[in-house]
Amino acid sequence: MGASGRIAKFFQDSQLTPLVALVAFLLGAFAVAVTPREEEPQINVTMANVFVPFPGASARDVEALIATPAEQVLAQMTGVEHVYSVSRPGMAVLTVQFKVGVPRIDALVRLYDTVNSNRDWVSPNLGIGEPIIKPKGIDDVPVVTLTLWTGDTERGAYELERVAHAAEVELKRVPGTREVQTLGGPGRSVRVLLDADRLAAHGVAALDVRNALQLANIAAPTGRLVRENREILVETGNYLESAADVKALMIGAFDGRPVFVADVAEVADGPDxxxxxxxxxxxxxxxxxGLPAGTEHPAVTLQVTKKPxxxxxxxxxxxxxxxxxxRGSVIPADVEATVTRNYGATANDKAQQLIKKLVFATLSVVLLVLVTLGWREALIVGIAVTLTLASTLFASWAWGFTLNRVSLFALIFSIGILVDDAIVVVENIHRRRSLEGKPLAEVIPLAVDEVGG
Structure with missing residues (x-):
C-alpha cells in the first residue's frame, strides 16, 4: 500500500480525526472574521519620488544639470523597472519604479544608498538643494475621501480649508490611520503689499523690509539660568503668528522715529x-x-490612508x-461632509459577494453529487471541500494575505480541482464497494491508494 492509502487508513482509525476536522473548521471561521479585507491585493510594487530643488533655475537648466544625469545614476540600481523625470522651474522630480516582488525595504535602502553615494553627479557650487525621497506604495491610496462643501455664499474654499485642517487633527487620532491630507483650498498667507511712495517717504528700501521679516521670524535657545536648584531655559526671538505681529515689526528709523511695517505696507492675513x-x-x-441637483459649490477634499x-x-x-x-462641532452645521470614496465599504461588499458565491459553488457541487451518487458521498465531498477551504483561509491569514477580489476568485476557481479530486476518490470507493462487497473500513484505504498513488 502506498503513502496515500496509509495516510487514509491512519486518519480512518484515529480518534483524533473528528477533533482535527473541527479545529480546521473553527480556524477557517476565525480567519474569515479577522483577515483584513481589501478591494485589491497587496502587490508589492515599490515606487519613490526623488525631489531635487534647484532654486532660480529654469526648466531647461534643471533638465540638463539634474534630471538627465540623475536618471542615468538611478537606472544603475538592480531591480529597477522604470525611471522617468519631470523638470520644472526650480525643481526636478524623478520617479523610480521597482519591479514587482522587490521587497520594499531593500528597494528603499538601495535608493537611499545610490542617491547619497552619487551626490557628485553635479557640482556642489551650483546651489542645488538636498534631495528629498518620498516612497509610494499601495497603502498611499486613500481608503476614505470626504468632500467638504457648503451652500453658504459667505463661505469659500479658504474657510472650508480651515475646517478641513481642524478635522485633520481629530482624524489622525483614529486607530489605523496613517496620513490625513487636505486637497484643494488656496492656503493661508500673510501678504505684505509694499507702497513705493510710503517706502520713499520713510527712507526704507524693499530689501530692508525683507531682511527685517527674515530676522524677526526666528527663535533660538540662548542659554540657561540656574538658581535655587532650578534650571530655566532662555530663548530669544519669536515667530510671527499673525498680521498684527507683522504690522508691529520695526524695520528701521527715520528722522529719529521708528518705522514699522504698517507705515510702509498693507498687511493682509487671509487666503493665498x-x-x-x-x-x-x-x-x-x-x-x-436629497441634495440640490444641478448645482456647484466650492469644496475641499480630506483623504485618509491606512497603515500597512x-x-x-x-x-x-x-x-x-x-x-x-x-458634525456640529469641528465641522459646522452649515458645512456638508459628503463621502466621495469609501474603500472599506466597497471592499467589504465585494468580499461578501464573493464569499456567498464560494458557498453557492460548494453547495451546488454537493447537490450534484447527492443526485448522482447518494447522500453519503455528497456529505463526504461537502466536508472535504469545506475543511480544505477553511484550512486554506487560515493559512492565508497566517502568512499575512488579505481577503480581496483576486484571492477569493482563486478560491472559487480552486473548487473545481478540490471537487474533482474528492469526487474521483468517493466514486472509486463507491465502485470498489459495489464490486467487492467488502466493508468500508477495508475498501477506503485501498480505493484511496488506487487513485492517490
Whole structure:
C-alpha cells in the first residue's frame, strides 16, 4: 500500500480525526472574521519620488544639470523597472519604479544608498538643494475621501480649508490611520503689499523690509539660568503668528522715529493666491439623496490612508464614526461632509459577494453529487471541500494575505480541482464497494491508494 492509502487508513482509525476536522473548521471561521479585507491585493510594487530643488533655475537648466544625469545614476540600481523625470522651474522630480516582488525595504535602502553615494553627479557650487525621497506604495491610496462643501455664499474654499485642517487633527487620532491630507483650498498667507511712495517717504528700501521679516521670524535657545536648584531655559526671538505681529515689526528709523511695517505696507492675513480651484457638482445621484441637483459649490477634499496590514473595512468604519461625531462641532452645521470614496465599504461588499458565491459553488457541487451518487458521498465531498477551504483561509491569514477580489476568485476557481479530486476518490470507493462487497473500513484505504498513488 502506498503513502496515500496509509495516510487514509491512519486518519480512518484515529480518534483524533473528528477533533482535527473541527479545529480546521473553527480556524477557517476565525480567519474569515479577522483577515483584513481589501478591494485589491497587496502587490508589492515599490515606487519613490526623488525631489531635487534647484532654486532660480529654469526648466531647461534643471533638465540638463539634474534630471538627465540623475536618471542615468538611478537606472544603475538592480531591480529597477522604470525611471522617468519631470523638470520644472526650480525643481526636478524623478520617479523610480521597482519591479514587482522587490521587497520594499531593500528597494528603499538601495535608493537611499545610490542617491547619497552619487551626490557628485553635479557640482556642489551650483546651489542645488538636498534631495528629498518620498516612497509610494499601495497603502498611499486613500481608503476614505470626504468632500467638504457648503451652500453658504459667505463661505469659500479658504474657510472650508480651515475646517478641513481642524478635522485633520481629530482624524489622525483614529486607530489605523496613517496620513490625513487636505486637497484643494488656496492656503493661508500673510501678504505684505509694499507702497513705493510710503517706502520713499520713510527712507526704507524693499530689501530692508525683507531682511527685517527674515530676522524677526526666528527663535533660538540662548542659554540657561540656574538658581535655587532650578534650571530655566532662555530663548530669544519669536515667530510671527499673525498680521498684527507683522504690522508691529520695526524695520528701521527715520528722522529719529521708528518705522514699522504698517507705515510702509498693507498687511493682509487671509487666503493665498489660488493655484487651483475645486468645485463640488451635484447630479442625479445626489438628487436621490436629497441634495440640490444641478448645482456647484466650492469644496475641499480630506483623504485618509491606512497603515500597512490594517483592515480597510475597520479603519473606514472608525473614520466614518469619528466624522459623525465631529458634525456640529469641528465641522459646522452649515458645512456638508459628503463621502466621495469609501474603500472599506466597497471592499467589504465585494468580499461578501464573493464569499456567498464560494458557498453557492460548494453547495451546488454537493447537490450534484447527492443526485448522482447518494447522500453519503455528497456529505463526504461537502466536508472535504469545506475543511480544505477553511484550512486554506487560515493559512492565508497566517502568512499575512488579505481577503480581496483576486484571492477569493482563486478560491472559487480552486473548487473545481478540490471537487474533482474528492469526487474521483468517493466514486472509486463507491465502485470498489459495489464490486467487492467488502466493508468500508477495508475498501477506503485501498480505493484511496488506487487513485492517490
Amino acid at each position: 493666491q489660488p493655484v487651483r480651484y475645486v468645485r463640488f457638482g451635484i447630479g442625479a445621484a445626489g438628487a436621490r439623496e 496590514g490594517e483592515n480597510a473595512v475597520d479603519v473606514a468604519d472608525r473614520v466614518m464614526q469619528r466624522v459623525d461625531e465631529l
